[in-house]
Amino acid sequence: MSTALLPFPPIWLRDNCPCAQCKDPRNGQKLFGITDLPADLELLDVTTSDQTVSVTFAPDGHRADFSRSWLDAQRVADHGDGRTxxxxxxxxxxxxxxxxxxxxxxxxxxxxxxxxxxxxxxxxxxxxxxxxxxxxxxxxxxxxxxxxxxxxxxxxxxxxxxxxxxxxxxxxxxxxxxxxxxxxxxxxxxxxxxxxxxxxxxxxxxxxxxxxxxxxxxxxxxxxxxxxxxxxxxxxxxxxxxxxxxxxxxxxxxxxxxxxxxxxxxxxxxxxxxxxxxxxxxxxxxxxxxxxxxxxxxxxxxxxxxxxxxxxxxxxxxxxxxxxxxxxxxxxxxxxxxxxxxxxxxxxxxxxxxxxxx
Amino acid sequence: MSTALLPFPPIWLRDNCPCAQCKDPRNGQKLFGITDLPADLELLDVTTSDQTVSVTFAPDGHRADFSRSWLDAQRVADHGDGRTxxxxxxxxxxxxxxxxxxxxxxxxxxxxxxxxxxxxxxxxxxxxxxxxxxxxxxxxxxxxxxxxxxxxxxxxxxxxxxxxxxxxxxxxxxxxxxxxxxxxxxxxxxxxxxxxxxxxxxxxxxxxxxxxxxxxxxxxxxxxxxxxxxxxxxxxxxxxxxxxxxxxxxxxxxxxxxxxxxxxxxxxxxxxxxxxxxxxxxxxxxxxxxxxxxxxxxxxxxxxxxxxxxxxxxxxxxxxxxxxxxxxxxxxxxxxxxxxxxxxxxxxxxxxxxxxxx
Missing domain, CATH: 3.60.130.10 (Clavaminate synthase-like)
Structure with missing residues (x-):
């Protein structure tokens, strides 16, 4: 797996795909349920640029484009909702x-x-x-x-x-x-x-x-x-x-x-x-x-x-x-x-x- | 310990004393905090009747009169607040x-x-x-x-x-x-x-x-x-x-x-x-x-x-x-x-x- 994608497994990446088909651009809500995703997801292709990491998934060929800065932010432990x-x-x-x-x-x-x-x-x-x-x-x-x-x-x-x-x-x-x-x-x-x-x-x-x-x-x-x-x-x-x-x-x-x-x-x-x-x-x-x-x-x-x-x-x-x-x-x-x-x-x-x- | 008091240890009994000095009769609220009670509580005397179990505590001589039916109820496991x-x-x-x-x-x-x-x-x-x-x-x-x-x-x-x-x-x-x-x-x-x-x-x-x-x-x-x-x-x-x-x-x-x-x-x-x-x-x-x-x-x-x-x-x-x-x-x-x-x-x-x- 590309280090650009560590530590995120394929299912995590797919569940967080920001495309308009996956996430309603009007309200940011996720448009699919977990059981709508293939159980046997794999990464077919990964392309990285300065700003973006693009991932294509097998078996269905869906593509997700992540901003690097967003992915970087997800690597840092946070305090959750700040209530503890x-x-x-x-x-x-x-x-x-x-x-x-x-x-x-x-x-x-x-x-x-x-x-x-x-x-x-x-x-x-x-x-x-x-x-x-x-x-x-x-x-x-x-x-x-x-x-x-x-x-x-x-x-x-x-x-x-x-x-x-x-x-x-x-x-x-x-x-x-x-x-x-x-x-x-x-x-x-x-x-x-x-x-x-x-x-x-x-x-x-x-x-x-x-x-x-x-x-x-x-x-x-x-x-x-x-x-x-x-x-x-x-x-x-x-x-x-x-x-x-x-x-x-x-x-x-x-x-x-x-x-x-x-x-x-x-x-x-x-x-x-x-x-x-x-x-x-x-x-x-x-x-x-x-x-x-x-x-x-x-x-x-x-x-x-x-x-x-x-x-x-x-x-x-x-x-x-x-x-x-x-x-x-x-x-x-x-x-x-x-x-x-x-x-x-x-x-x-x-x-x-x-x-x-x- | 008298079986009439099982399974309640002295501190439990004292913390649940129903007398007017311990529990405000106007509102049922407990009038003392746990640190107000002696740390070395013991039972000095236990007297039982048909309806009541009376307990006198050492070292301070405080007396608690429990109804047997109330004590019996506390022996039965319940579902707490019913929310689980x-x-x-x-x-x-x-x-x-x-x-x-x-x-x-x-x-x-x-x-x-x-x-x-x-x-x-x-x-x-x-x-x-x-x-x-x-x-x-x-x-x-x-x-x-x-x-x-x-x-x-x-x-x-x-x-x-x-x-x-x-x-x-x-x-x-x-x-x-x-x-x-x-x-x-x-x-x-x-x-x-x-x-x-x-x-x-x-x-x-x-x-x-x-x-x-x-x-x-x-x-x-x-x-x-x-x-x-x-x-x-x-x-x-x-x-x-x-x-x-x-x-x-x-x-x-x-x-x-x-x-x-x-x-x-x-x-x-x-x-x-x-x-x-x-x-x-x-x-x-x-x-x-x-x-x-x-x-x-x-x-x-x-x-x-x-x-x-x-x-x-x-x-x-x-x-x-x-x-x-x-x-x-x-x-x-x-x-x-x-x-x-x-x-x-x-x-x-x-x-x-x-x-x-x-």
Missing amino acids: ERAKRLWSATEVADLVPTATWASYGDDVATRARILRGVRDLGFALLRGTPVVEETVLAIAETFGYPRETNYGRLFDVRVEANPNNLAFTGLAIAPHTDNPYRDPVPTLQLLHCLDNAVDGGESGLVDGFQAAALLRREDPESFAILTSIPVPFAWSDDTASLRADRPLIEVDATGAVREIRFNNRSMQALRLTTAQSEAFYTAYRAFAEIVLRPELLFTFRLEAGDCVIFDNTRLLHARTAFAESGSRHLQGCYADLDSLLSLLSTLVTLEAQG | ERAKRLWSATEVADLVPTATWASYGDDVATRARILRGVRDLGFALLRGTPVVEETVLAIAETFGYPRETNYGRLFDVRVEANPNNLAFTGLAIAPHTDNPYRDPVPTLQLLHCLDNAVDGGESGLVDGFQAAALLRREDPESFAILTSIPVPFAWSDDTASLRADRPLIEVDATGAVREIRFNNRSMQALRLTTAQSEAFYTAYRAFAEIVLRPELLFTFRLEAGDCVIFDNTRLLHARTAFAESGSRHLQGCYADLDSLLSLLSTLVTLEAQG
């Missing part, structure tokens, strides 16, 4: 303190580069902060709509985080809340969360974020056995009230097919009883405690204070969020909503193209 | 032909048992059919809102499936479309799809469904090596136009942490070039072809015709959908939307409780 730990910048609190992607609402709205920087922050670090947004209810939805679509749930299009008389959730009290991810009992889990501050005139009520991918990486390094256990045991999470009954069974640390960390679920409040043998139970709890002890290390907790008009946007598949206790006599009101990473990353990709053309 | 192949009724075309969960729009709206039967169909078989819905645009959104929330995407709250002059998708032509899942390039993928028929006065244009979990189970039985390859290689899927650029890398067959099939992605149109070694590429394509040949077996394809007023609701993480070609001169118009399984299953659970209360 491999594509992220993992952080501890001191490391991230100087990196916090922050912008005013005005510059976020006016300036493409600023908008791209904020969205890139969510992608790479897992969060970003907007300052000076309108101190008006439902602004959180308007912010989500700048990059996607609020994910409506049984909690509504948005939810209010403030002290309630009969709370169905600890969030609606003045109690401290340890680092956790939201809605682990929901599949698909909301991949993004926004918290918009309307009022925070209390003693306490500081916000905290922990990089769950970093915590998982530390666990893998320090205690690989516990890491293996937490990636291989689905954990039942559930939540219910009079109108909803939600459940999802997923591991605390979810790895992709290649073993890279892709999603974290961590929420003691909604974790249910696991159905395991005694030995499995003991191993699970040892591993769970080891992971929790890492998650709770002070050096991993980045703390900050949301003031009225601030909005934090974060990746709920990666970051854990927390808050300190506050006096219920004071006045604190956040509005939150969920959204999803697909549209945020799509917009970022579009903005990057715009910037490059700029 | 283990909880489903897998089918071939002839098997499902007599089972199709079907209801009129009127009875679906009026009768709790009918509504539960339809939603149970989506859960267990992967789909259900509503007949006699209003032949009015946007009805598909009203149907989705009976059990959840339409998932808005870059395609809008809903999308029209009809012949277009400049299609950005094969769906908008009269061409046949082979069995596929939608939006594999999106993570989270839409877990439900609805297709509502406003008009189908064409020759052809029949609908088809394939149980992807059944196809995966057949592959595992007939060709376990190919099954292992397809569960372990993330496949890049992508879609883009002027306004969006979406990508997700996920395996064609996704198994959960215990190896049970949980999600299928199958869409030749949006599959991109894989970056693999020659040997991996060859193994992948052999496995992909083997799976495709199973997916395309006529005995797996359940075909039916959507008439005006019909709506099919199906699980896009499990079923593949297809359509036969039709003459573009005829008149065919569907409206589709995406939604998610979390709210559908939550509603079903609530309806089952209602039914039980009679």
Whole structure:
């Protein structure tokens, strides 16, 4: 085989033929299925030039013209869709303190580069902060709509985080809340969360974020056995009230097919009883405690204070969020909503193209 | 250890203590984290009665009272959240032909048992059919809102499936479309799809469904090596136009942490070039072809015709959908939307409780 074609076998080349017969020029979609291709494909002829590698296939004589630059790009390992730990910048609190992607609402709205920087922050670090947004209810939805679509749930299009008389959730009290991810009992889990501050005139009520991918990486390094256990045991999470009954069974640390960390679920409040043998139970709890002890290390907790008009946007598949206790006599009101990473990353990709053309 | 407590180790018992100090009686949420519990928990005393098992723990003397019936329930293996192949009724075309969960729009709206039967169909078989819905645009959104929330995407709250002059998708032509899942390039993928028929006065244009979990189970039985390859290689899927650029890398067959099939992605149109070694590429394509040949077996394809007023609701993480070609001169118009399984299953659970209360 010509080295110009390494490492691509004939079936790979044919499946990626860019000709108009194989790929709809109107939309880039592949026009054939894998079973439409001969099972006994071979290369009949290969012709190379400076720019192009042309391949003719047996038995049917189909010809594919590849640009060399495209073929070259396919030889380089990439980070896939960028959603696993491999594509992220993992952080501890001191490391991230100087990196916090922050912008005013005005510059976020006016300036493409600023908008791209904020969205890139969510992608790479897992969060970003907007300052000076309108101190008006439902602004959180308007912010989500700048990059996607609020994910409506049984909690509504948005939810209010403030002290309630009969709370169905600890969030609606003045109690401290340890680092956790939201809605682990929901599949698909909301991949993004926004918290918009309307009022925070209390003693306490500081916000905290922990990089769950970093915590998982530390666990893998320090205690690989516990890491293996937490990636291989689905954990039942559930939540219910009079109108909803939600459940999802997923591991605390979810790895992709290649073993890279892709999603974290961590929420003691909604974790249910696991159905395991005694030995499995003991191993699970040892591993769970080891992971929790890492998650709770002070050096991993980045703390900050949301003031009225601030909005934090974060990746709920990666970051854990927390808050300190506050006096219920004071006045604190956040509005939150969920959204999803697909549209945020799509917009970022579009903005990057715009910037490059700029 | 008392047999009344088998197989539960002390830490499991303590983590599931139902007392008001451990579990908020207002909302059922656990009030402590795993690191709040002593690492050296032991059972100090166990007292059993007909209804209850009471446990006192060392070193802190905390006492937990468990109902025997609750403990008994925890000894029985369950199907977790019911989202994997283990909880489903897998089918071939002839098997499902007599089972199709079907209801009129009127009875679906009026009768709790009918509504539960339809939603149970989506859960267990992967789909259900509503007949006699209003032949009015946007009805598909009203149907989705009976059990959840339409998932808005870059395609809008809903999308029209009809012949277009400049299609950005094969769906908008009269061409046949082979069995596929939608939006594999999106993570989270839409877990439900609805297709509502406003008009189908064409020759052809029949609908088809394939149980992807059944196809995966057949592959595992007939060709376990190919099954292992397809569960372990993330496949890049992508879609883009002027306004969006979406990508997700996920395996064609996704198994959960215990190896049970949980999600299928199958869409030749949006599959991109894989970056693999020659040997991996060859193994992948052999496995992909083997799976495709199973997916395309006529005995797996359940075909039916959507008439005006019909709506099919199906699980896009499990079923593949297809359509036969039709003459573009005829008149065919569907409206589709995406939604998610979390709210559908939550509603079903609530309806089952209602039914039980009679």
